[in-house]
Amino acid sequence: MADDDGRTHAAAQDGPAGPPRQVLADSVYEAVKAKVMDHEIQPGARVGIEALARALDVSPTPVREALARLESEGLVTKRSLAGYRATELLTRAGLDELFEMRLLLEPRAAELAAQNADDTQLDAIENLVEEMRRHPRTGDRYAVYRDFAALDQRFHDTIARASDRPLLADAVGRLHSHLHIFRLGSIAGGGPLTLAEHDRILRAVLRRSPGRAAEAMRDHLTASLRRQHGRDTPQAG
Incomplete structure (x- = not known):
């Protein structure tokens, strides 16, 4: 299935060519986690779901799922109407x-x-x-x-x-x-x-x-x- 700009996202594929949903979800989770751990997403910085989806060439859905997992681990926080931010480093x-x-x-x-x-x-x-x-x-x-x-x-x-x-x-x-x-x-x-x-x-x-x-x-x-x-x-x- 293609989105508005014509790109086909792996997350939307149901056929054999696309990776299983859980494999994709885990892959995106690890990719986003690495960006937080390596400070490619700076501590305290806003995490843009759409920008991450484009960078990883996936739909926003697995990115949102990844951020929810990272929130449970304390690596990102979610604020009402403000989206996600990477947590600050420990002082x-x-x-x-x-x-x-x-x-x-x-x-x-x-x-x-x-x-x-x-x-x-x-x-x-x-x-x-x-x-x-x-x-x-x-x-x-x-x-x-x-x-x-x-x-x-x-x-x-x-x-x-x-x-x-x-x-x-x-x-x-x-x-x-x-x-x-x-x-x-x-x-x-x-x-x-x-x-x-x-x-x-x-x-x-x-x-x-x-x-x-x-x-x-x-x-x-x-x-x-x-x-x-x-x-x-x-x-x-």
Whole structure:
């Protein structure tokens, strides 16, 4: 189906030549997300649906769907009659508050995971650490660090779910902390340090040692915040 200017959009195709709807939706979501993460859409800037649709050669529908997903992740905000805007970067105070919340939630989640995780969850946590070794983070672009960041988030979310406390797991997931932190930019050597710290958490959980699991998670988050403070944190505005 062609739109008013005669272009045929993949999103409107129902025949075999067009990609499945979900594949297209996911592709557009990742493309728009990359623009936000890489600051091609500047923090605080308005996000034009029509302009994005033209740039990606799709109809506005998958762009709107992508922006709705990004809103749920805290990467864009929607205002009545004003459309979407990319969220501002975390300030130093915002970064500290984010880690304050994580330090309240995640050591307890790790402690409970060491007590309550079943074998399937233990295998999942271990597999995530192994998979992270195969996706080292070695660059500033989202396309480079995307896999590492996603696995990093899944590691923390899986531990939280293994706590057998649904409200706690939901609170950890809703922070979307990794997306906001990775938007601030790369830290040299951060990947190997993160892996070493995840290894320590993993060993404590596998050994069913609640106290050590909580300590390892607390040390990991404290070290991560210290690494963030080791570079200039961009200010909003």
